[in-house]
Amino acid sequence: MKITLNNSPEDIERNEISISELLVLKNFVFKMLVIKLNDKVIKKPDYATTFIKDGDTVMVLHLVSGG
Numbered sequence: 001m002k003i004t005l006n007n008s009p010e011d012i013e014r015n016e017i018s019i020s021e022l023l024v025l026k027n028f029v030f031k032m033l034v035i036k037l038n039d040k041v042i043k044k045p046d047y048a049t050t051f052i053k054d055g056d057t058v059m060v061l062h063l064v065s066g067g
Helices: 020-024
Strands: 002-005 008-011 016-017 033-037 040-042 051-053 057-062
Touching: 016 020, 020 033, 020 051, 020 057
Parallel strands: 002 057
Antiparallel strands: 002 008, 016 051, 033 040, 033 057
């Protein structure tokens, strides 16, 4: 399937994938992430049950704190 991940085209070799699986596949390891699927914010408890399908747009934002 073809998706857009952080404004870049990506080919995933499956028909659908959960957000949790995508984070592992693409090695997103930061603890503080905000995930948007088609401009809708997805809460962390829903990562395993929210599926990405062909044509979807996913944004993975890393929250950084500092001083």
